[in-house]
Amino acid sequence: MNVEISDLTRRFGRTQAVAGVSLETGPGVFGLLGPNGAGKTSLLRMMATVLPPTSGRLRLLGRDPGSFGPRREIRRRLGYLPQSLGYYPGFTVAEFVEYFALLKEMRPGQVPRAVAATLEQVGLGDKARAKLRTLSGGMLRRVGIAQAIVNQPELLLLDEPTAGLDPEQRVAFRALLRDLGQRATVLVSTHLVEDVGAACTEVALMERGKIVFHGTPAELTARGEDSAAAGDAPLERGYSAVLAAARSAAPAPAPAPGSGPAVAKAPPA
Amino acid sequence: MTAVTAAPARPRAPRAASAVPLATARLLRIELRRNAMPWILPLIAALFWFDSYRPSTGQPPLYLLRTFWNMGQGHTIIDFGPFVAGVAAWMGSRDGRRRTRDLVTAAPRARYAAQLATWAATAIWAVGAYLVFVGVLFAVYAHQGVAGEPPWWWVAVGATAVAAFSAAGFAVGALFASRFAAPLAAFGGFFAMVESSQTGFRDTGGWALILPTNSNGNFQPDSGIFYRYLPDLPIARLMFLAGIAVAALGLLGLPAWAGGPRLRRAAAVVTVAGVAATGTAVGLASTARLGPHGIVIPALHDAASDQPIRYTPVCGRAAGVPVCLNPAYQRYLADVTAALAPALREVSGLPGAPVRVSQVGALYESSSGVGSQAMTIAGHPPVLSLPLGAAVVTLPGPDGHRGQRGAAQAFDQSLVLLFAHAFAGAGNGAGTPAQQAVQAALMQGMGVPIADQPAVLSLGPSSWAPATNATSGPVYGAARRLTALGPAARRAWLTAHLTTLRSGQLTLGQLP
Numbered sequence: 001m002n003v004e005i006s007d008l009t010r011r012f013g014r015t016q017a018v019a020g021v022s023l024e025t026g027p028g029v030f031g032l033l034g035p036n037g038a039g040k041t042s043l044l045r046m047m048a049t050v051l052p053p054t055s056g057r058l059r060l061l062g063r064d065p066g067s068f069g070p071r072r073e074i075r076r077r078l079g080y081l082p083q084s085l086g087y088y089p090g091f092t093v094a095e096f097v098e099y100f101a102l103l104k105e106m107r108p109g110q111v112p113r114a115v116a117a118t119l120e121q122v123g124l125g126d127k128a129r130a131k132l133r134t135l136s137g138g139m140l141r142r143v144g145i146a147q148a149i150v151n152q153p154e155l156l157l158l159d160e161p162t163a164g165l166d167p168e169q170r171v172a173f174r175a176l177l178r179d180l181g182q183r184a185t186v187l188v189s190t191h192l193v194e195d196v197g198a199a200c201t202e203v204a205l206m207e208r209g210k211i212v213f214h215g216t217p218a219e220l221t222a223r224g225e226d227s228a229a230a231g232d233a234p235l236e237r238g239y240s241a242v243l244a245a246a247r248s249a250a251p252a253p254a255p256a257p258g259s260g261p262a263v264a265k266a267p268p269a
Numbered sequence: 270m271t272a273v274t275a276a277p278a279r280p281r282a283p284r285a286a287s288a289v290p291l292a293t294a295r296l297l298r299i300e301l302r303r304n305a306m307p308w309i310l311p312l313i314a315a316l317f318w319f320d321s322y323r324p325s326t327g328q329p330p331l332y333l334l335r336t337f338w339n340m341g342q343g344h345t346i347i348d349f350g351p352f353v354a355g356v357a358a359w360m361g362s363r364d365g366r367r368r369t370r371d372l373v374t375a376a377p378r379a380r381y382a383a384q385l386a387t388w389a390a391t392a393i394w395a396v397g398a399y400l401v402f403v404g405v406l407f408a409v410y411a412h413q414g415v416a417g418e419p420p421w422w423w424v425a426v427g428a429t430a431v432a433a434f435s436a437a438g439f440a441v442g443a444l445f446a447s448r449f450a451a452p453l454a455a456f457g458g459f460f461a462m463v464e465s466s467q468t469g470f471r472d473t474g475g476w477a478l479i480l481p482t483n484s485n486g487n488f489q490p491d492s493g494i495f496y497r498y499l500p501d502l503p504i505a506r507l508m509f510l511a512g513i514a515v516a517a518l519g520l521l522g523l524p525a526w527a528g529g530p531r532l533r534r535a536a537a538v539v540t541v542a543g544v545a546a547t548g549t550a551v552g553l554a555s556t557a558r559l560g561p562h563g564i565v566i567p568a569l570h571d572a573a574s575d576q577p578i579r580y581t582p583v584c585g586r587a588a589g590v591p592v593c594l595n596p597a598y599q600r601y602l603a604d605v606t607a608a609l610a611p612a613l614r615e616v617s618g619l620p621g622a623p624v625r626v627s628q629v630g631a632l633y634e635s636s637s638g639v640g641s642q643a644m645t646i647a648g649h650p651p652v653l654s655l656p657l658g659a660a661v662v663t664l665p666g667p668d669g670h671r672g673q674r675g676a677a678q679a680f681d682q683s684l685v686l687l688f689a690h691a692f693a694g695a696g697n698g699a700g701t702p703a704q705q706a707v708q709a710a711l712m713q714g715m716g717v718p719i720a721d722q723p724a725v726l727s728l729g730p731s732s733w734a735p736a737t738n739a740t741s742g743p744v745y746g747a748a749r750r751l752t753a754l755g756p757a758a759r760r761a762w763l764t765a766h767l768t769t770l771r772s773g774q775l776t777l778g779q780l781p
Contacts, residue, residue, distance in 0.1 A: 050374045068529040075377035086368030090303045099299050103376035103383055108291040147372070 001026050001059075002155055002185035003047065008056030009209075010042050017042035019209035020056070029181035031196035031217070032189040033239060034206035040189040041083050043206070044157050047187065048080040061155055076105055079153030083160045083189075085144040089133035093124055093143055096132055100147040118150045121176060123169070137164040145173070149180065156186045162195055174199040197221075197235040205242050212246035292378075293386060300390030306356050310398050316348045317402050322409070329664040331597060332417035333492045335410055340423040343469075343482030345403065346430045347462045353395045353431055354438030355455025360391045361439035365446020370526070379528030381536065384443055384521055392435040399431045400424070416597035418493035418578070422503035429510040430481045434458055436514035443521050478502060478564060479509045479554035487563035490642075490658025494597045495630025496577055499563035501570050502554070509550035516543025561632035577630070588613035592626040598657055604665045604677065605657070608684040615714045616692055619760060620767050621646055623653035631658025643730070644691035653691065655684075662687070663728065682725045685715045690729070694771025699733045702744050703775040709748035710759070719745055719752075747780040754781060 003025045010018040018039045034040050045051035046058060049065045061077055063070035087096060094115055101111045119125050122142040127135065132143065141164045148156060158177075162170045177199040180186050190196065196203050197217050205213035205220070213220060217235060224237030227244075231237035321339035328334040339345050361384070364370045373380050407419050438454040445453075462482060469483030477483055487498045521527060522536020557566045562575060582593035587606035590613050594602055609626060616622040623646050631642050645654045657664070662683040665676050689711040693704040700708065713719050719740050727734045751759055762781055769775045 045371065048371065048375045050371045072377045072529070075375060078375060080372065080375045082371045084368055086364075086370070086372060088303065088363065088367055088369070090305075091299070095299050095303065099296065100372065100376060102292045102296050102299075103373060103378045105292070105377045108295055111295070 004059040006057040009054045011054045027185050028201040029177050029186045029199050031200035031203040038206040039209040044159050044189050048157050077154040079148035079156040081144045081148040081158045087132050092129050094128040097146045097150050101150045104151040118146045122146045154184050159189045193236045193239050207246045213242045296386040300387050304390045306394035309352050309356050320348050321345050330415040332419050336420050337488040341488040342484040345427050346481050349431045350434040351455045351458035353434040354458035355451045357391050357435040357438030358442030358454030359451040361442025362446035362450040381522045381527040388439045392432050395431050395435045396428050420498045422500050426503050426506045429507050433510040433514040436517040440517040440520050476551050476555040478557050479551050489563050490631030496562045499574050501566040502564040504569050505550045505553045508546050512543045512546030516540050594628040608681040612685050612688040612715045621651050624650040626653040629654045631656035643697050644687040646691050683728045686725050686729050701773050702777040705744045706747035710751040713752050747777050
C-alpha cells in the first residue's frame with residue numbers, strides 16, 4: 001500500500017478539520033470527494049508532508065513522514081498540487097517547472113528534458129517561454145500540474161486540479177490522470193463529481209472531517225439509485241445521497257463560541 | 270494535455286554528490302534571471318552619481334580626498350543599503366507573498382537551501398552592482414588623473430556592508446513575510462544609516478568606530494600616497510559586517526520549516542558564529558587608537574602596514590633651490606615652486622636657509638589633531654621638509670569651498686606662512702613673541718603685508734591663529750620695526766640673531 005492512514009486527525013485551534021480518517025490505497029487514481037470545508041485539503045496537506053497530523057498514523061510509500069530521513073525520501077517521490085497554487089509571476093513556465101524539478105532533487109542533467117516533456121504532456125509546450133503573469137487561470141493550473149508531475153512521482157496529490165480548466169482540457173487531463181494512475185498512486189481531491197467518474201478507480205467521500213463513503217465510483221452511483229437525492233447525473237445522485245445520509249446520522253454540532261479562523265501550525269521540514 | 274505512455278515505477282538512484290553543486294548553480298541561474306534587484310539599480314545609480322560621485326569631484330584630484338567624501342563617510346553604503354535591504358526583504362518574503370510555501374516545503378531540498386539560493390542571487394546583484402559602480406567611479410577618477418592609491422580595503426568594507434544589508438533584509442522578509450516587509454526593511458536600513466552617521470559624528474573613538482559610516486578612520490592626510498591605508502579598522506569592520514550577514518542567514522535556518530535537524534543545528538552554529546564575529550569586531554574597535562597613519566587596533570596591527578610607500582620624486586626649482594615632491598602631487602609642482610620662490614629668495618644666504626625642499630608625508634598628530642603639522646628645516650646642509658597633505662594646506666584648485674583664484678591665493682599664503690614659521694624656528698606651536706614678530710617681518714618681505722597676516726595665520730593650525738585680527742600689538746610693532754630696518758640691516762640682524770631666536774631665548778624687547 002502506498003498510502004496507509006489510520007485514525008488521522010488534525011485540529012486548528014477549536015476546529016477539527018480531519019476527525020479520525022483511516023484509508024489505504026495503492027497504485028491507481030483515488031478520488032476524494034466532499035463539499036467545501038469537508039477536510040479534503042487538510043488531509044492532502046498532511047499527506048504532502050507540509051502539515052503535521054495532530055494524532056493518528058500516517059505511512060506513505062512505506063515510510064513514516066514523521067521522521068526527517070523518511071520524510072525526505074517521500075518528498076523525492078511526491079508530486080503535489082495545492083488547492084491555491086502560488087507562483088512567481090516573473091518566472092517563465094519552463095523556469096517555474098525547472099525550479100521545482102531542482103527542488104525535488106532531480107538530476108540536473110535530466111531536468112531540461114523532463115521539463116520539456118512535462119510541458120508537452122500538459123499542453124504548454126508552446127508557452128514554455130511565456131511569463132507566468134501572462135497566463136490565464138487554466139494555463140496556470142496546468143503549470144501547477146506540470147510542476148507536480150515533472151519528477152514522475154510515485155505518489156501524486158492533486159487538490160482541485162481541474163479548477164479553471166475548460167472542458168477540452170479537462171477531458172485531456174482525465175486521460176493524463178488515468179495514465180499516471182497506472183504507475184503511481186494518484187489522489188485527486190475535487191468537488192466535481194464527473195472528474196471522479198471519468199478517471200478514478202476508487203473514491204472516498206469526506207464530510208466534516210470524516211470519510212463517510214469509500215468504494216468504487218460504481219458503488220457510489222448505486223447509492224443514489226433508490227433515493228430521491230438531487231443531481232443531474234447518477235454519480236451526483238449517489239454523492240448527494242451519501243451526504244444526506246451522513247448528515248442525518250450525525251447532525252452538525254453548533255460552532256464553539258469564539259472559534260476563529262483556522263490557524264495552521266508550522267509544517268514539518 | 271496528452272496522455273503519457275505508462276511506465277512502471279522505477280527505483281530512484283541516489284543523488285550523485287556532483288549533482289548538488291550543479292543543481293545549486295541552476296537554481297542560482299534562475300534566481301539571478303528573475304531577481305528584483307536589477308529593477309532598483311537605476312535608482313541606486315542615480316543616487317550614487319549625485320550623492321557619492323558629484324560631491325567628490327569638487328575635491329583635489331587625490332584618491333584619499335575624493336574617496337573620503339564617498340567611502341570615508343560611508344555615502345556609497347548609504348546609497349545602497351536601504352534599497353538593498355528593501356529589495357532583499359521583498360525577495361525573502363516571496364514564498365509568503367506568493368503562497369508557494371507548501372510547494373517549496375513539500376520538496377525534498379531543504380527550504381533553507383532554496384532561500385539561500387534566492388538570497389545569493391540577490392546579494393550577487395547588489396554586491397556586483399556596488400563593485401561595478403565603484404569600478405566606474407575609479408575609472409572616471411583615473412581618467413581625470415586622480416593620483417594616489419585607491420582605498421581597496423574600504424571597497425571591501427562597502428561590498429561587505431551591501432552583502433550584510435541584503436542578508437539582514439532577506440531575513441526580515443523571510444521571517445516576517447508580508448508585503449510590508451520590504452518598506453519596513455528599507456526604512457530600517459535608512460534609520461540604521463542615519464543613526465550610524467550621527468553616532469559617527471558624536472563618538473570619534475571606541476566601539477563607534479566599527480560603524481561603517483563613521484568617518485574617523487584611515488583617510489589621513491597622505492594615506493595611499495606616502496603611507497598605506499591601514500587595514501586594521503577595515504578588517505574589524507569586515508568582521509562586524511560579515512558577522513551580521515552570517516548571523517542573519519543563520520537565523521533563516523532555525524525555524525522548523527527550514528530543514529532537517531542536522532541542518533538546523535548547523536544554522537544555529539552559524540548564527541552563533543556570526544554573533545560572535547560581530548561582538549569580537551566591536552570589542553576590537555573599542556581598543557582602537559588613532560595613530561599618525563590612521564586607526565591602529567593592536568590585536569590586528571601588522572608592522573608591515575607602517576612601511577612607507579616607495580616613490581621616485583618629481584623635482585623643479587624655486588629661486589634656484591631644488592623642490593622635490595611625491596609624484597602624486599606632480600600637478601602641484603609649479604604651484605609649489607611659484608609659492609616658495611619669494612620665500613626662498615627672502616632668506617637666501619641667511620644661516621639655515623634651505624638648499625633643498627623635499628616633500629614629506631603629512632601625519633596626523635594625535636595630540637593636536639589634523640592640520641597641525643608645520644614645515645621643518647633641519648640637517649646639514651639644511652633641507653626644508655614640506656608636508657602638503659590634505660588639511661595641512663589648501664591645495665590649489667577648486668575644492669568645493671573656494672574657487673580657483675581663492676584656493677590658489679590661500680595655497681600661496683599658506684606655504685609662505687609655513688615657511689616663515691619654520692625659518693623662525695617656531696616649531697609646531699605659535700612660537701615665542703619674538704619668533705612671531707620675525708615671522709611677520711619675513712612674511713612681509715615674502716609678499717604678505719602685515720595687515721593681511723591675521724587672516725593668513727588662520728590658514729595654519731588653529732594654535733597659530735591670533736585672538737583678534739588687530740595688528741597693533743607689541744608683536745606686530747616689533748615686526749614693523751624690523752621691517753623698517755631695510756633689507757641689508759635686517760639681514761645683518763637676522764644673521765646675528767637667528768640661532769638665539771630659534772632656540773626661543775630671544776625676547777621681544779631684544780628685537781631692534
